[in-house]
Amino acid sequence: EPEVTQTPSHQVTQMGQEVILRCVPISNHLYFYWYRQILGQKVEFLVSFYNNEISEKSEIFDDQFSVERPDGSNFTLKIRSTKLEDSAMYFCATGLAGEGSYNEQFFGPGTRLTVL
Template sequence: EPEVTQTPSHQVTQMGQEVILRCVPISNHLYFYWYRQILGQKVEFLVSFYNNEISEKSEIFDDQFSVERPDGSNFTLKIRSTKLEDSAMYFCASRTPSGRVGYEQYFGPGTRLTVT
């Protein structure tokens, strides 16, 4: 069964460093998402991406964040200058266009980011 994959599973970085989190969505999906979960809290929406551009973003997604689909398979989240409060689990998700198959999103296993 097709699945969303994410790399790395765990990333440790120092404050102020840039990190890139990588995702490979399901191949025929066209909508892509990033979510964040700080330890012990609920999952929060960061950004959605469709047709090679951001379609919606939350207040959390400020100028230090960016997303890119550099080729036909990868979808990346870049954090330009990490802060301690960026430590969290980051989830990538994807879905097909709506219609008969609906809006179900498929989530990757997550990348745990630790900023020291």
């Protein structure tokens, strides 16, 4: 069964450093999302990406965050200068949802980011 994969599973970084989290979507999916989950809290939407563009982003997704799909397969989330409060699980999700319709989003296993 196809699945979303994410690397690394755990990333430890120093405050102020850049990190790149990677996701390999399910091959025929067109819509890509990043969510984050601070320990013990709910999953929060960060950004959606379609047709090589951001389609929507939350207020969490500030100028320190960026996303891209550089090679047509990997979908990456970059945090330019990490802060302590960026420590969280980051989930990639992908789906086939079209305009105005709903289809299931498939989540990856997550990357645990720890900022020291």
